[in-house]
Amino acid sequence: MVSNILLVLPWSPNLPGGVSVVVRNLARELTNVGISPVVVVDNWDVPVHHFDDERVLNFRFALFATLNLHGLIKGMFIFPSRMAATLVLLKEYKVSAVNFHYPNLDALGIALLKRMGLFNGRLVLSFHGTDVRRPEGYVEKKLWRFVLNSSDGITACSGALASQVSDAFGIDVKRVSVVHNGVDTDLFSASSRCHEVAGTRLPEQFVVSVGSYIPRKGHLVLLEAFSSIAEAFPELHLVIVGMDGSDRQTLLDRAVELGLNQRLICLVGLDPESVASVVANAMLCVQPSFAEPFGLAVIEAGACGVPVLASAVGGHLELISDSKTGFLFPAGDSKRCAFLIQKVLGDPDLLVKVAQSFRREIMERYSWENCAKGYWQLLEDGVRTSVHEIPEN
Numbered sequence: 001m002v003s004n005i006l007l008v009l010p011w012s013p014n015l016p017g018g019v020s021v022v023v024r025n026l027a028r029e030l031t032n033v034g035i036s037p038v039v040v041v042d043n044w045d046v047p048v049h050h051f052d053d054e055r056v057l058n059f060r061f062a063l064f065a066t067l068n069l070h071g072l073i074k075g076m077f078i079f080p081s082r083m084a085a086t087l088v089l090l091k092e093y094k095v096s097a098v099n100f101h102y103p104n105l106d107a108l109g110i111a112l113l114k115r116m117g118l119f120n121g122r123l124v125l126s127f128h129g130t131d132v133r134r135p136e137g138y139v140e141k142k143l144w145r146f147v148l149n150s151s152d153g154i155t156a157c158s159g160a161l162a163s164q165v166s167d168a169f170g171i172d173v174k175r176v177s178v179v180h181n182g183v184d185t186d187l188f189s190a191s192s193r194c195h196e197v198a199g200t201r202l203p204e205q206f207v208v209s210v211g212s213y214i215p216r217k218g219h220l221v222l223l224e225a226f227s228s229i230a231e232a233f234p235e236l237h238l239v240i241v242g243m244d245g246s247d248r249q250t251l252l253d254r255a256v257e258l259g260l261n262q263r264l265i266c267l268v269g270l271d272p273e274s275v276a277s278v279v280a281n282a283m284l285c286v287q288p289s290f291a292e293p294f295g296l297a298v299i300e301a302g303a304c305g306v307p308v309l310a311s312a313v314g315g316h317l318e319l320i321s322d323s324k325t326g327f328l329f330p331a332g333d334s335k336r337c338a339f340l341i342q343k344v345l346g347d348p349d350l351l352v353k354v355a356q357s358f359r360r361e362i363m364e365r366y367s368w369e370n371c372a373k374g375y376w377q378l379l380e381d382g383v384r385t386s387v388h389e390i391p392e393n
Contacts, residue, residue: 005379026368035376061110096122156178190304193280211287
């Protein structure tokens with residue numbers, strides 16, 4: 001029986017999106033069933049583990065700063081002290097399982113302690129998207145193989161991402177358990193509507209998109225599509241919500257060129273409650289990503305009863321049945337996106353029907369309770385993937 005579980009991620013669990021949302025809700029669900037999760041930020045700058053002002057444990061798991069010759073030599077000198085510190089942490093908190101979210105080779109120390117028989121708990125690696133990267137060079141490949149072969153479970157948040165993990169690391173896709181993310185249906189619901197968020201008065205009619213201001217999210221595609229239908233819907237606005245990034249100023253500049261600067265609202269760094277309020281007020285949620293391992297924003301909008309139009313990529317294809325629970329368009333195709341926006345906004349009965357169908361499916365399948373059960377099965381049952389060794393290339 002698992003006692004304390006470390007849920008490890010590379011940044012604060014209190015950020016408003018992505019992996020932070022997953023870890024935060026997973027910790028809550030595990031607590032609800034009597035498990036004792038400890039959320040840990042894998043922090044390179046912390047020599048000794050400690051709790052920060054947000055009561056999150058900070059600890060340095062990394063053994064090597066870099067995998068070049070200099071980094072490996074330097075790492076060998078600090079290796080004994082880092083391994084000892086890791087062992088102290090595991091014993092102090094009576095840890096029975098360590099679950100790395102957005103994993104990297106910082107999991108190597110736990111893998112070594114397992115192989116040495118000094119840690120008899122479980123190691124689970126949970127991939128979420130951009131953390132899936134093909135190892136480069138002989139040393140990195142060897143270290144990843146060792147970590148993967150030492151793990152008790154490997155998860156991905158969608159079948160599409162599981163295939164990417166399989167391809168990147170050269171492992172059988174059957175070794176990767178798909179654990180879909182969940183949505184807080186108490187927070188993301190029609191009752192979350194609020195006409196003013198973070199000091200900004202929301203327009204009466206708007207299309208919303210949720211995602212960091214980075215090229216992969218495809219916000220420029222959506223802006224171009226919006227410009228094509230703006231004349232047909234003169235009262236309609238476009239509201240984008242996300243963590244700040246390189247594309248925000250590009251979007252604002254392009255909106256000026258298109259004469260839409262008064263109809264584009266870019267909101268940055270909202271807390272989850274504010275995000276829910278914005279989404280619940282929207283007429284339509286459009287998610288135009290070029291790549292999306294899952295699509296948390298899609299099910300959050302669906303839980304609010306807001307119809308969803310999304311690019312036909314990755315996790316979106318697993319979440320949405322076209323014209324039944326949402327609408328799909330080819331990634332990067334602003335013309336098709338514009339056509340569908342105009343079509344569905346012109347058919348309110350279709351929007352209501354599709355939105356209601358999607359919300360019913362979300363309530364049945366995408367709860368954080370179900371998500372936690374998926375992780376718990378690996379953490380408790382100890383599905384020993386290490387018996388299926390990765391073959392040498």
